[in-house]
Amino acid sequence: MSNDHKTDVATTGIVEGEIVEFPLPPHHHRLTDTDPRAARRAERQVSTMFVLSGVCIIAFVAAYVAIPETSYINLGPVGTLQTSNLVLGLTFGLGTLLIGIAAIHWAKKLMSDEEIVDYRHPVGSPQEDRDAAKAAFDAGVAESGFVERKMVRRTLLGALALFPLPLIVMLKDMGPLPGDSLRHTIWRKGSRIVIDVTGQPLRPEDMQVGSLVSASPEDLNEIQEAAGDQNARAKASIILVRMKPSDIVSEQGDGWSWNGILAFSKICTHVGCPIALYQQRTHHLLCPCHQSTFDLADSGKVVFGPAARAMPQLPITVDSEGYLVAQSDFQQPVGPSFWERA
């Protein structure tokens, strides 16, 4: 057993907390450094890959011309893919990949692999540069009179502090002020409730016990078209559910339902996702985004999840023609909470 390694340690010296230096290990030559045939083989491999890359790129151009974008190909377990996407992607991807592999192969097999040592210098400027910079700065400060001319200095700072104000003030017209718009929806007394998909007005007898219907006010589409946005829908969407009147534990207001038909906002009180996952048996409504769960048989109160407030209930009744209508707008803001809500 020899103690050769000890001499390394001894010569470089161990100082507590300092780094011990070992010399760079000797360099081992690669086969391509010593055997010209191996080097030529590597050269051929690199060139072959460059050639194949070119072939792929030309194939890409040919496929671009030949394959219409409306053709599809079924790849079994992978599914159905757009043929042009598949072929263009494969040719372009392989053509690109081959350039990369060839370049790295070239570097690893044929370029010198002898490690070079470079020395670091302290990152900061040398002291004389720091002194010179400070002197230059001090000279500039002295010549400007920034220190002595208090009035100029203070008024300059004041002016610069005010200068960004227009840039901020002009942002005001990015949008109207909220006002009380978050507190109202387009529901009003007598608004007919229509099925969301078909626009058909609903009668109580259209709904069976256990069913859920997504609904909206009858004038929603006109209002949206006039406004050119979907703002009205984002607040006015409701769901109607019908349950046995005996199953109803509580409601948000007396006489707000009609023979077991209840209307609730569809917009989650948490962060505003529309909700439509309804469990008939438990009367629970589950938000697919963050899993807040509301008990529609018990005033829409939260039974699980991050939402804090019950789903707002829309008071409904039936008009003289036997259609379901709203008694009024929602009695509280729908959707997520906001600062001024209280």
Added chain:
Amino acid sequence: MSTVVEGVGKAIGRADDRAPISSLLKDNLRKVFPDHWSFMLGEIALYSFIILLLTGVYLTIWYQPSMQEVIYHGSYQPLVGIPMSEAYSSTLHISFDVRGGLLIRQIHHWAALFFMAAMVVHMFRIFFTGAFRKPREFNWVIGGSMILIGLLEGFAGYSLPDDLLSGVGVRIVAGIIESIPVVGTYLLFFIFGGEYPGHDFIPRLYTFHVLLVPAILLASVGLHLVLIFYHKHTQYPGPGRTNDNVVGFPLFPVYTAKAGGFFFIVFGVTVLMAALVTINPIWAYGPYVPDQVTAGSQPDWYIGFVDGALRAFPNWESEDFLGHTWSWNILIPCVLMPGILVTLLLAYPFLEAWITGDTREHHLLDRPRNAATRTALGATAITFYGILVINGANDIVAQAFNLSLNQLTWFTRIGVFVIPPLVFIATRRFCLGLQRRDRDLLMHGRESGQILRLPHGEFIEIHTPISDDEKAVILAKRDIPPIEAPPATDENGVATPGLRAKKWRAKLSQAYFGENVKRPTLAEIEAAEHHHHDEVAHEIDVLHDAGAPVPSELTD
């Protein structure tokens, strides 16, 4: 000589008459960069960014950033005749009626996912090897900011197609903005040009996504690279590698070929992914309508931790506190938690430098085990983050593993506070154990597994010394002694200024380094070797005396 090389030479000569190119090249062409696979993570991020810029330009050719309602008449049959925004309809146009359009879209989306993932994993490498230490703290801050900015940029791009899935994401963000105290409602109205969803959001988001943020990112990337170039790359410990040198290969030609080639590899792989794996099939989700939703909605992975926290947080709200509504259930997980996380992340190099009191420059990387507390903190942060990411898909997890969604949520609520500290303790012990093992290897060598029975009945195991390469790595460790708290008063009875902060610093320093295993001193290594040497000599004597053959393992 190749005409290409001659041409380049001539061009440089002509250019040099107008700008000092040669002075620049002489110092930098042969600049040395060290080699290690983990140094390529940042490269992946850089190349993904270039791919994003490139493909993004193509997408802008056809994409229409407009919320104007149109009726779809393109080639995708299931949606023909359906009203939708121009943004969504033009994205369908890119996907189905522009040849190669889907490919570009999918390259762009995959590259965005790679960009974020590569940045995050690159950050792990920087963190666990201590590469953020002086003089690179500022580059850490730039990098950390780029992850945050990249997250916003990714979310913006994800939302531009105005499909049902991303639209629900925007709805959630609008809800989060509404929860911000004092200014939330106003912010919402300013950002959306009125009530949600309005008709201004997509065009505004588009400018944000294609102009403002890419410009900031590009400038940050440039600065990041300039600093890397100026500082010279860090390197791992090993024979011949010190804090004062950099050992590796020259920029030209080796890294020109390797790094340049790697760009083509990253690009090629991204294109192949786009060719073979469908990403974000917006046509399957349908156009955004504010009262529709798809079950199993998931954000892109990098948003997952915020969504996971939002799903797990209990439903605390002060409906009327001081006359206002405080949505703690949104504010804490979506504003406060990410804010604290990002602040800690960006401040970490400065915190650690304060605790260690170390003002030296560090160019030699730490092995993670040698910074046990830092490594444990990193593992803790990753665990915390990971639990939240998983909870961001709790509905999918519950379905895939047939678990109760409610129990899973409760698991997260408790686990996110209980599991990370356990991981901290375990990682720290693990690192200290590895430190002990390193010390042992240095002093006694490696257990060879060969047991010898000596003639007088004693069993010994032969230890073989470790190689110089291994020794160089282990001995590169720097012991950092914990800082002692100063006395309350000096010898003249004058109170020490800032005593409280200094005491805190001493406590933290003790917690950081108090248990670190000291690297053996030269004397200790020598003593151990002498001891070992004497033992071996003794064994040989014993064997000789008994007339037994001496195994070669003892005499080598």
